[in-house]
Amino acid sequence: xxxxxxTPRNRIxxxxxxxxxxxxxxxxxxxxxxxxxxPGLGLRLIYYSFDVKDINKGExxxxxxxxxxxxxxxSLSLESAIPNQTALYFCATSDIQNTEAFFGQGTxxxxx
Amino acid sequence: AQKITQTQxxxxxxxxxxxxxDCTYDTSDQSYGLFWYKQPSSGEMIFLIYQGSYDEQNxxxxxxxxxxxxxxxxxxxxxxxxxxxxxxxxxxxxxxxFGYSTLTFGKGTMLLVSP
Numbered sequence: 271x272x273x274x275x276x277t278p279r280n281r282i283x284x285x286x287x288x289x290x291x292x293x294x295x296x297x298x299x300x301x302x303x304x305x306x307x308x309p310g311l312g313l314r315l316i317y318y319s320f321d322v323k324d325i326n327k328g329e330x331x332x333x334x335x336x337x338x339x340x341x342x343x344x345s346l347s348l349e350s351a352i353p354n355q356t357a358l359y360f361c362a363t364s365d366i367q368n369t370e371a372f373f374g375q376g377t378x379x380x381x382x
Numbered sequence: 383a384q385k386i387t388q389t390q391x392x393x394x395x396x397x398x399x400x401x402x403x404d405c406t407y408d409t410s411d412q413s414y415g416l417f418w419y420k421q422p423s424s425g426e427m428i429f430l431i432y433q434g435s436y437d438e439q440n441x442x443x444x445x446x447x448x449x450x451x452x453x454x455x456x457x458x459x460x461x462x463x464x465x466x467x468x469x470x471x472x473x474x475x476x477x478x479x480f481g482y483s484t485l486t487f488g489k490g491t492m493l494l495v496s497p
């Protein structure tokens with residue numbers, strides 16, 4: 271089993287719909303992150319959490335919200351999806367020393 | 383200003399040759415870490431190598447080495463003896479400071495390895 275699991279792997283949704291992307295990890299790490307990848311832009315940070323009670327906005331948080339349900343679970347929600355949120359989304363975790371970030375397989379989201 | 387700059391959108395190399403992917407960074411922190419990730423066409427992010435700012439020696443992991451030039455703020459990835467499976471997008475990233483920090487990524491370099 272993967273250390274960081276994202277569900278779903280692929281999703282097509284309609285404009286205006288609410289959608290949740292889920293992430294769970296078995297690394298035992300406190301730190302979890304959500305990134306978005308667009309062609310030519312690299313990965314950009316949406317939200318991050320350093321422990322269960324901590325939530326922080328990243329570079330591009332508008333239109334997104336998150337929930338840290340447990341140490342192992344960190345979900346990303348699009349309250350009202352729009353086409354320019356079509357992207358590849360990654361969840362990641364890291365340990366306190368931050369010498370490596372472990373990524374999920376990615377969720378390819380298409381908003382039509 | 384961009385914190386991580388990868389100036390090569392695409393690179394071509396022949397199999398078995400060495401290739402260098404460029405990365406420059408911008409930070410005022412004394413403590414930071416530099417990372418390289420590989421993203422094949424399947425989409426997953428694969429960690430390749432890490433260099434801490436206080437590490438005196440360049441990091442190496444198998445065919446990957448990181449050419450760390452602190453004064454020039456560069457952290458180039460060197461792949462020796464390229465293989466067809468090395469064809470992928472490569473991202474440089476930086477963590478600033480210790481403790482509570484996040485990774486900032488460059489825009490990536492697409493590497494194509496030809497037979």
